[in-house]
Structure formats: C-alpha cells, structure tokens
Amino acid sequence: MTRIIQRNGRSSMPVAVGGEGCWVVDSEGRRYLDASGGAAVSCLGHGHPAVVEAIREQAGRLAYAHTSFFSSEPAEALADHLVEHAPAGIEHVYFVSGGSEAVETAMKMARQYFVEIGQPQRRHFIARRQSYHGNTLGAMSVGQRESARRLFEPILLPVTHVSPCFPYRYRPVGESDEAYGQRLADELEQAILRLGADSVIGFLAETVGGATAGTVPPVPGYFEKVRAVCDRYGVLLMLDEVMCGMGRTGTLHACEQEGVVPDLMVVAKGLGAGYQPIGATLASGKVYRPILEGSGSFSHGHTYIGHPVACAAALAVQQIVQRDQLLPRVRAQGEKLQAALLDQFREHAHVGDVRGRGLFWSIELVADRADDAPFDPSRRMHARVKAEAMRQGLCVYSMGGTVDGERGDHVLLAPPFIVDDGEVLEIARRLRAAVDAAVRAP
Numbered sequence: 001m002t003r004i005i006q007r008n009g010r011s012s013m014p015v016a017v018g019g020e021g022c023w024v025v026d027s028e029g030r031r032y033l034d035a036s037g038g039a040a041v042s043c044l045g046h047g048h049p050a051v052v053e054a055i056r057e058q059a060g061r062l063a064y065a066h067t068s069f070f071s072s073e074p075a076e077a078l079a080d081h082l083v084e085h086a087p088a089g090i091e092h093v094y095f096v097s098g099g100s101e102a103v104e105t106a107m108k109m110a111r112q113y114f115v116e117i118g119q120p121q122r123r124h125f126i127a128r129r130q131s132y133h134g135n136t137l138g139a140m141s142v143g144q145r146e147s148a149r150r151l152f153e154p155i156l157l158p159v160t161h162v163s164p165c166f167p168y169r170y171r172p173v174g175e176s177d178e179a180y181g182q183r184l185a186d187e188l189e190q191a192i193l194r195l196g197a198d199s200v201i202g203f204l205a206e207t208v209g210g211a212t213a214g215t216v217p218p219v220p221g222y223f224e225k226v227r228a229v230c231d232r233y234g235v236l237l238m239l240d241e242v243m244c245g246m247g248r249t250g251t252l253h254a255c256e257q258e259g260v261v262p263d264l265m266v267v268a269k270g271l272g273a274g275y276q277p278i279g280a281t282l283a284s285g286k287v288y289r290p291i292l293e294g295s296g297s298f299s300h301g302h303t304y305i306g307h308p309v310a311c312a313a314a315l316a317v318q319q320i321v322q323r324d325q326l327l328p329r330v331r332a333q334g335e336k337l338q339a340a341l342l343d344q345f346r347e348h349a350h351v352g353d354v355r356g357r358g359l360f361w362s363i364e365l366v367a368d369r370a371d372d373a374p375f376d377p378s379r380r381m382h383a384r385v386k387a388e389a390m391r392q393g394l395c396v397y398s399m400g401g402t403v404d405g406e407r408g409d410h411v412l413l414a415p416p417f418i419v420d421d422g423e424v425l426e427i428a429r430r431l432r433a434a435v436d437a438a439v440r441a442p
Contacts, residue, residue, distance in 0.1 A: 014390075019046025022416050022423050024395065032390070035427040036397035039211070040243045040360065040414035041274040043326075044317060051275045051316045058312035067306045074312035081318055082282065085252055087261040091285040094298070095278065095306045099242035099268035100134030102279040103204075106264045107138050108300050110202045110236050113287045116294035119234075124195045125157075126188065126235075127204045128164045130405070132212040133240050142204050145212045146405030160195060162187050164209065165218040168353045168364065168372075169403055177219040185225035192233050202236035202264070203229075207254035210243035211399055214362030214410030215355055217249075223258040236263040236287065242279065243360075246270030247321055248414060250331040250358035257357075263287050273317045276310035326417045333419055334358040340428035341413075348432075350439050359417060364402060365409040365435070374408040377401075382409035384438035391437075394430040411435075 006013060014026040022045050024032045037043060044051065058074055065072050079093040094109070096102050107125065114122040125142055127133070133143040140149055141157035149156065163170060163184055171180045192200050203226065209216030230237045239262040244254045246267050251257055253265070264287060268279030291298055304310075321327065337359060345351040345363055352366035365382070367375045375381045382398035389396045389411075402408030415427060 021045040021047070022419050030393065032393050032395050033423060033426060033430065034395045035389075035413050035415050035431070036395055037269075037414045037416055038274060038395075039269065039397055040248060040412070041269045043247060043270040043417050044273045044275075044320060045416040045418050048273075048275075048320065050320055051273065051313055054312045054316035055275060055309055058309045062308050065306075065308055066303070067301070072306065072308040072311065074308050074315055075306040078311045078315040078318070081315060082280065085318075085322075086282055087253060087255060087265075089261050089284045089286065090265065090282045092283045092288045094281040094283065094300075095311060096268075096280065096302060097277045097304050097307070097310070098134075098279045099240075099266065100136040100139045101302060102242065102266035102268055102281045103133045103139040103142065103240060104136055105281040105300060106204075106238055106266050107142070107202075109281065109283060109287060109291070109298060110238065110264060112291055112295075112299060113236070114201060116290040119198065122199055122201045124160060124200045125202055125204060126160045126162060126191050126195075126200060128206075129161045130164045130166060130209070130213045130402075131161075131206055131240075132210055133204065133206075134242075143212070144405070145401065147401050160191050162191050164213060164216070165222050166209065166213055166216050167219055168216075168355065169213075169408075171219075178221060181219050181222035181225050184222060185229050188226060189229045189232070192229070192235060197233045200233065200235045202238045204238040204240060206240045206244060207258060208244035208249055208357055208360065211397065211412065212401070214364060214399065214402055214412050215244075215357070215360045216362075217355065217357045218258065223255070223260045227260045238262060238264045238266075240266050242266055242268045243414075244357075246318075247327050247330055247417065248358055248360045250327060250334060252321075252327065254357075271317070272310060272314040275317065276307070276313040277304075278307070278310040278314050321417070330358045330417050333415075333417075333421075333424060334361070336421060336424045337361055337413070337415070337419075337427070340425050341431075344428045344432040345435075348435070350435065356413075359419070360412075360414050362410045362412045363431070363435075365411070374403055377407055380409075381438060382411065384441060385409075385411050385431075385434050388434035388437040388441075389431060392430040392434050394427065394434065396431060396434070 018025040272278040397412040
C-alpha cells in the first residue's frame, strides 16, 4: 500500500524505474512506448547524456540560489536564449516551476501592468470554454475543464468564458474558416463590451488546444482577428503554450504559425523536457517596461523561481533542440504520425476525428460516426482506452468531457521529438488495438 497520495487512490500504479529514448521501464521489467511524453513533457525522451551532464555539472557547482539574494549564470543564459528566439517584442522572462505557476504569474503581471499605467479599474479576464490552464486556483478559474472545476467552483475567481475555436464540434456545416473565425472574434468583442471595454485585463487562450479538447488547431486567421479585437480595446493577448509550445507543433512557439505576437506567453513542459521542473512567463516590453519604470519590481515570487539546476537543464534541452535541428524533425515525423493514424482510423467506426499539428495529435472517439455522437459518459471510454493501451505497452494521454465538459472522449499523443519511423508505426498500431479492445468490452 503506497503512502503517496495518488491521483487515483483506488488504483495501483506500476513503478517506473528506468527510461531510454521513447521507452519507460517499470519495476517488473515491462517496457512502455511513451507516446504522450507523459503529459507532452518528455520531448527529448529519457536519458539524454548532454542534459544529464548539464544537471550533474550545475548541481556540483551551485544547487540553489534564492532570487532575493542572487541571480545565477544558468538563469541568465536561459533567459537570453529564450528572448533571442522568441517572437519580436518579447523582452523578458520570469522563471517558475511549472505551467500552473506560469499562468498565475502572467495573470498577476497583467494586473500590475494596468495598475502601473494608471488603469486600476481593469479587473476581468476572458478565456475560452473547453480550455485548461492549470490546477492552481487562478489557473483553474481561467480554465474550463468542468471535471476539475466542479469541486472548487465556490472559491474560484469570476471569469468570463467565450466559445473555443473547435471546428469539428462547433462550426456549422457550410461555414467557412473566415466566417467561423470572424464569428468567434465578434463574440469576444461582445464579451469585452458587456464587461466594460475599460475593465478587461486580458484574453487568455491556448494557441493549439491541449488536454481538455484534444490538440485542436485554430482555423486560419482566427488569432489575427482576436489580436485585432484585443488591440481595439487595450486588452492584453495572453497565450498559453504550456503544452503546445517549445517545438511541439513544429515551430518553437505555436503562435509563429498564426502570425501573431502575444503580450504575455506561458511555457513549461517541453522547456525542460521533464529533466527538471521548470516553466516560464515570457513578457513583452510593452508589459514589463511600465512595471520596471514604475514601482520597479513585480509583486510576486516563489521559493524555487530561477532554480539554477532547472535552468541549466532547460538550457541544455533548448540547445539540443536547436543543435540537432529537431524542429524540422518534429514536422517530418508529425506528418508520418498523421499518416499512420489516418491509415488506422480513417474508416474506423468509433473515431470521428483525427486532428493535430507537428507531434501533437488526438483521435476523438464516437459512439456513431453517422452523427458523431459521443459515447455515454458512464462508459468512460477514454479511461478504457488508456488502460488497454497500458496493457499493450503504450502510454497515451486520454481525457473525457471533450465535447462540453461532460460528454466526449479523446486520446492525445505527444511522443518525443526523437521518435523514429518504426516507433511512429508502432504507436498507431498499438493504439488501434487498444481502441478496438476498449470498444468491444461490455
């Protein structure tokens, strides 16, 4: 009986004891092909010697330095690297220990920005339904994964939620990309006006939808329209790239493919590839300069921000991604993964959609392809597929509530950037076997 408070206290988890490349090994010697990188984290796989050496070397030199006393060389070097490769206008970085902290940081920085420029009346955030931004209270407030929110709803912040850009489920037949994107931008504008144009702080969105809806790319032009609405009313555009960023969709930042630059952007997961806990809030000069020139300090902090070992690990990861030209590889292997998934599921009776970008893909499960009706939630089909996949020696990231927080199931794939051709085919083959077994089960 474990003394760890597990995510599910009634289940017995295998104990991971080793990993190499795209594979994880448990204490009984079973090998699992990690098709989801954990939660889209392990972008370099396991045991990369250069990252391991960077951690060992930094821990031997300086394990910890509190940021109220010192900066550190790896933190400075990582910040320089991130800004150098960030979208134009991003000038500063705030390091934290994960995605939820990065979202909280962005929300507080956005609020302080408006106080510093003399607009303290701004207090509202707008986000999207069927989104996920983390599990701390502020991040959970802006997110809208109903299964996670329900228990804590009475203590969450009031946040306005608008429609997601989710064409498979929410675009009417015959509506063009242009018309759909414009309709969603108009909905955002109406929400801003309803709250009061001078009372909204920011609009927060995942550039490519992640865990809640399952790797949903936006329609072309959507974010350009959203950016224009935000600019019209002085609202900050805040992009959550915790899951979809740092190369996962084939460019370092997913927003590069949308033609927009955010005012604030949050990253994590692929930033450190799981070798150390780290996340970051990237801030434009527009947002940070008034804080620096006003009060002179950002009113925020955590014990482990800018952790030297975490920053050294993340810097090594990012240097490897650049040195080994892994972004073109993500695009190439992503095309192969898409082809393999379509080969297995294009005509599958219980897969309604195959969607994604780069090495970030999902299949959406349906009870009937004739009308795309989801399975009855009581069947917990996403959990069944995950369990069957584990029996197949395959790790996938599955979730329920895909359609509206209650109904719908999807399975998310985010394999390491180093996944080879054989592993891509094996992922699709094993996932097909898992889906078939889950559907057959009573």
